[in-house]
Amino acid sequence: MRYIDEYRDAEAVHRYAALLTKLTTRAWTLMEICGGQTHAILRFGIDALLPPQITLLHGPGCPVCVTPLELIDKALEIAMQPNVIFTSFGDMLRVPGSRGDLLSCKARGADVRMVYSPLDALKLAQRQPEKQVVFFAVGFETTAPANAMAIYQAAKLGVTNFSILVSHVLVPPAIEAILSAEGNRVQAFLAAGHVCAVMGYTEYEPLAAKYRVPFVVTGFEPLDIIEGVYMAVKQLEEGRAEVENQYVRAVRREGNAHAIALIREVFEVVPRKWRGIGEIPNSGLGLRAAYAAFDAEKRFGVARYRAEESGECISGLVLQGAKKPSECPAFGTRCTPERPLGATMVSSEGACAAYYRYRLDSVGQAETT
């Protein structure tokens, strides 16, 4: 298959691994931001090919994982209201709130539907004007343009029975939170290629300069990831701290101007609470006042809502790279995909789910790498 097979070529990957081994003279700790990259690393076993001095920490780039508990509770409450069709991306449906998940709401009679795009949810609203259609707008900069487009179109078309429950988050503020945290171990970042395809990578340049850490904009296939690691280690070995682009086939420095303009039209930067991490200033997107009519929190009166996390879940530490999933005492025992304590065990991008799926041996022990 074109554009996939070339980037899964075993020989090329092993060649890069050999070059990386030759290049590496000391221990380095890198973080891949994106959960999609975490899964690719574990699924293909890329970490097993790296020289032993290199540690990969898994970052907070899993939108499902960082969506705060109270927002999921709000989603559950809205979904259970009569006359509501609650729509969401697939992997949000299984994430536990403090009282069940959206799939259990569905089993209790709520009209919960999986959609592939917020624009499909908007179409549903147009087809069923007697219903209130709500879309769960989660995600990073990657999903923001489509969500913005749905609202922009809804406003233009005068669709009044459509709204979104917004939990958008932004990558650069999260990186800054990690870098400025006490005891930070991350020395270089693999920036998420698809986020940069939308936003470009100028936002990372001040971070690289301020904290003296290299950034490499990296794709999602094995060859992308190992080349990204190679470029980051090369910078570290040479004492450079720049923003480089491995994912040149998809990313330009300035990003996608149309997408950015649309995001700015509909959303504004707001403080946002991250599940397991806490509130990070300027780290989220919320609807601008001009589009407030499409805000599901306001429409359904669920704006004030507080919830408590399970005390045992260390997903916050996992998301910040302070712990690996296998270091959690509940991992694979009291916390499994069937009975998750936190969202990192649920999402197809969550680090704990990736460890569980690809690394757990038959007796429930995580294999060390």
Next chain:
Amino acid sequence: MSEFTFSCPIPISDYPQVLLAHGSGGKLMHHLLEKLILPTFANPISASGHDGVTLTFDGSRLAFTTDSFVVKPLFFPGGDIGALAVNGTVNDLAMCGARPRYLSLSFILEEGLPMETLWRVVQSIRAAAEAADVQIVTGDTKVVDRGKGDGMFINTAGIGVIEHSLIIAPHMVREGDAILINGDLGRHGMAIMAVREGLTFETTIESDCAPLAAPVLRLIEAGVEVHCLRDMTRGGMASSLVEIAKGAGLHLHIDEARLPIRDDVRAACEILGLDPLYVANEGRFVAFVPQAQAEKALAAIGEGAVQVGVVRADAKGKVTAQSGIGVSRVVDMLSGEQLPRIC
């Protein structure tokens, strides 16, 4: 009376309601079977953990199975609910190593279903039964109120004759066995998903829905010492392998580079973030045979058959896959259905 309990063995706090995932072939379904169904009806025959059972009457052996079909939409590229209802049961019998002979056919129809739709399904059932060389010999029809069924549900049960003395079961799998499959993976699941979700790709992915008795019987007639067979339906190849690995107490190792997956299926899986290892098939099976007979077995199964792995004794009840770049990972059953990811 001995001890008898009316309390539900699956704690209410876990799942007070049945979820769709309880029927998806993954871990939740196995919990349901292991905790609630099997212990209630415990007997040595049902404990075999197979989709069909082998019954012995006066020295001759029969295979018996039943299956219900609730597919939406009723018609999809490469098949329909009728063909599925015949082939699903025929294939469960074939996986016991039996020659399928007789099927029952029960409809649960929804009020308002166009008669023409029913006619098309009945014609499809006739054609599928002819192709699989089975007779429909008994059945039933019920109608439920409009809105209480998805057009139609079908249940079939089947009886087949076992004409050989092989024992075909997970516990017969041996170290060194070759793991064979009869063709490309993931087409049925992706065909259904494409129609159901309105996803269009450059090509039409058609279901692999097909009867499997003929290749299985050829395998046995060729004198291959078949150790285990399993059709790779819900939960895909991964779930079938994990079940067999547990039943055999051995380590099944597959090489992902050897898995035949059509480009359009791979592309659709890539776009949606799904792993083809977990996507359903309706005409694909895995066979465990001695490595020395692998060539003969592949020839007997016919076009499309490939060896995808081997059985090892270095771990118990485990499935591993060598990734395209040569590193091994664990393959586990999913807890529910695969859900498309966000980005």
